[in-house]
Structures are given as C-alpha cells and as structure tokens.
Amino acid sequence: MSKDFSLRTLLSATALNPAEAKILMAYILEKYYKLPRSALLSQDELELNEQALNEWKSLESKRLLGEPIAYLIGKRGFYNIELYIAPGVLIPRPETELLVEVGLQEINRLNAPAKILDLGTGSGAIALAIAHEAPQAIVTATDQSHEALEIAKANAKQLKVADQVQFFQGSWYTALQAGTTFDVILSNPPYIDSQDPHLKQGDLRFEPLSALTDHQNGLSCLEMIISEAKQHLNPNGLIAVEHGFDQSDAVVALMKLAGLSNIQTHLDLAGHYRVASGRK
Numbered sequence: 001m002s003k004d005f006s007l008r009t010l011l012s013a014t015a016l017n018p019a020e021a022k023i024l025m026a027y028i029l030e031k032y033y034k035l036p037r038s039a040l041l042s043q044d045e046l047e048l049n050e051q052a053l054n055e056w057k058s059l060e061s062k063r064l065l066g067e068p069i070a071y072l073i074g075k076r077g078f079y080n081i082e083l084y085i086a087p088g089v090l091i092p093r094p095e096t097e098l099l100v101e102v103g104l105q106e107i108n109r110l111n112a113p114a115k116i117l118d119l120g121t122g123s124g125a126i127a128l129a130i131a132h133e134a135p136q137a138i139v140t141a142t143d144q145s146h147e148a149l150e151i152a153k154a155n156a157k158q159l160k161v162a163d164q165v166q167f168f169q170g171s172w173y174t175a176l177q178a179g180t181t182f183d184v185i186l187s188n189p190p191y192i193d194s195q196d197p198h199l200k201q202g203d204l205r206f207e208p209l210s211a212l213t214d215h216q217n218g219l220s221c222l223e224m225i226i227s228e229a230k231q232h233l234n235p236n237g238l239i240a241v242e243h244g245f246d247q248s249d250a251v252v253a254l255m256k257l258a259g260l261s262n263i264q265t266h267l268d269l270a271g272h273y274r275v276a277s278g279r280k
C-alpha cells in the first residue's frame with residue numbers, strides 16, 4: 001500500500017506547532033513547485049515528490065531540535081523589507097522596528113538628506129529598512145563581524161539600496177573614518193547579561209553569542225556607544241539605542257552622564273521601554 005505524502009496528511013501528522021509547520025511547508029511549495037502559500041489550502045491533496053519530501057523531513061527534524069525557522073528558510077520579514085538570514089547573524093526581532101520608527105521620525109523632521117549610522121548592523125535590518133523607506137537618507141552601517149557584513153551587503157544588493165549604504169568593519173566607532181559625523185546614530189547592540197539563562201534556551205542557542213551578549217553585565221556596549229556619541233553627532237543630532245526591558249533606567253543614566261539632552265524613553269507594542277534617545 002502506498003503511503004500518503006499529501007500536504008494535508010503531512011501537516012496533520014507533524015509534531016511541529018501548526019503555524020510553524022505551515023511556514024516550513026510554504027517554503028517547500030515555493031522552492032519545489034513555485035506555488036504560493038495559498039496552495040497549502042487550495043492544493044492540500046498535492047503529494048510531495050521524493051526530493052521535496054526529504055527536505056520537508058529534514059526541516060521538520062531540525063525544527064524539532066530547536067533550529068530557528070529563519071535559519072531554516074533563510075529569510076525573515078522586518079519592518080517593510082524581507083532579509084536574507086543565515087547562521088552568523090542575529091535574527092531581526094519585531095521590537096527593533098521601534099528603533100527604525102524613531103530613526104524615520106527624525107529623518108522626516110529634518111526634511112533634508114540625513115546622514116544615518118547603524119552600529120552593529122547584523123543582517124542590515126535597521127540600516128536597510130531605513131534606506132528602503134527613506135531614499136534620501138545617506139546610510140552607514142558597521143559591524144565587527146565579517147560574516148554579518150557579507151550578509152548585510154547581500155541584502156543591500158537584493159533590496160536595490162546598495163548605492164545608498166556604505167559598510168565598514170570594526171569595533172563600534174573605530175570602524176569609521178576619522179572625523180565623520182551623523183545626524184542620527186542608531187544601534188541595537190548586544191545587551192544580554194552573560195549570566196542570563198535565556199542564552200541557553202530557544203532560538204538564542206543557535207544565534208551568534210557575540211550578537212547577543214557583551215560577555216559582561218549587558219551594559220558595556222551600550223555604555224561605549226553612548227559615551228562617545230557626541231563626538232560623532234552633528235549639532236542637535238540624535239542617538240537612539242535599543243536595550244533590554246529592564247535596562248531603561250541604566251541607559252537613561254548613561255545618556256545623562258554622556259551630557260546628552262532631551263533624553264526620551266520609547267515604549268514598544270508590549271508596553272516595555274525598549275528604546276532610549278538623546279540629543280547632542
């Protein structure tokens with residue numbers, strides 16, 4: 001008796017969470033059959049061929065072992081763009097869209113071609129969402145990781161904003177040419193305390209440690225970025241950083257210590273202060 005490898009049967013038999021199973025199956029349908037996600041319903045009697053079935057089984061078992069969906073399908077939606085994602089970069093998080101919003105608000109307020117810096121760009125998420133949304137912005141993106149920069153550059157090309165974004169490798173501001181200043185500095189640096197047990201759980205186990213933690217108490221990269229911001233900002237320029245849900249007071253204190261003015265805290269959709277900004 002032949003086995004039933006139809007979409008309907010495979011999806012109902014899997015031990016995966018149903019929403020995640022559908023994302024993985026939609027990826028298979030697109031890759032092997034050039035079919036849209038809607039085929040999950042409209043063609044649920046389709047039997048997977050051997051190659052597609054083998055890939056489905058492989059993705060299913062990797063996901064059951066905890067590998068993040070974005071690494072398995074090689075992409076993640078962020079703000080208004082889709083990014084190519086691979087192990088070696090942080091998977092962009094929805095909460096980081098708040099930092100993009102704060103940056104875009106400032107770009108709109110300036111009403112002139114603004115110079116934007118994204119420190120620790122990873123996949124390019126912040127820099128490329130801004131470049132895509134604000135074609136007049138002149139964007140610089142840095143990262144210490146060569147691997148991350150290669151992925152960010154590939155994303156810039158794919159999104160057709162490569163002419164608008166310059167990439168530099170190095171630790172925070174040392175990546176920049178001396179004397180370069182910006183209207184807006186944005187950063188989502190590693191801010192998880194090295195002792196935080198979450199680092200050993202869920203998707204985080206598969207992401208680069210250097211993108212998640214500063215290997216100290218979580219505040220050292222934020223401190224470095226904030227304390228030197230004034231040297232790299234134009235007059236009245238804005239710096240905005242993402243931080244952990246319990247780091248708002250500490251980050252505001254760092255901004256005060258750095259002599260920034262008009263310090264503001266910004267709430268994410270879950271009601272947590274996750275972004276702080278200040279001006280030169």
Ligand SMILES: C[S@@+](CC[C@H](N)C(=O)[O-])C[C@H]1O[C@@H](n2cnc3c(N)ncnc32)[C@H](O)[C@@H]1O
Pocket residue numbers: 089090091092093096119120121122123124125126142143144145148170171172188189190191210211212
């Ligand atoms: C939390 S991830 C953010 C990635 C991306 N901006 C995002 O929001 O999805 C932090 C990034 O900072 C980079 N990074 C860590 N230490 C750095 C350093 N000393 N200088 C520059 N970048 C660094 C990591 O490689 C990583 O890409």
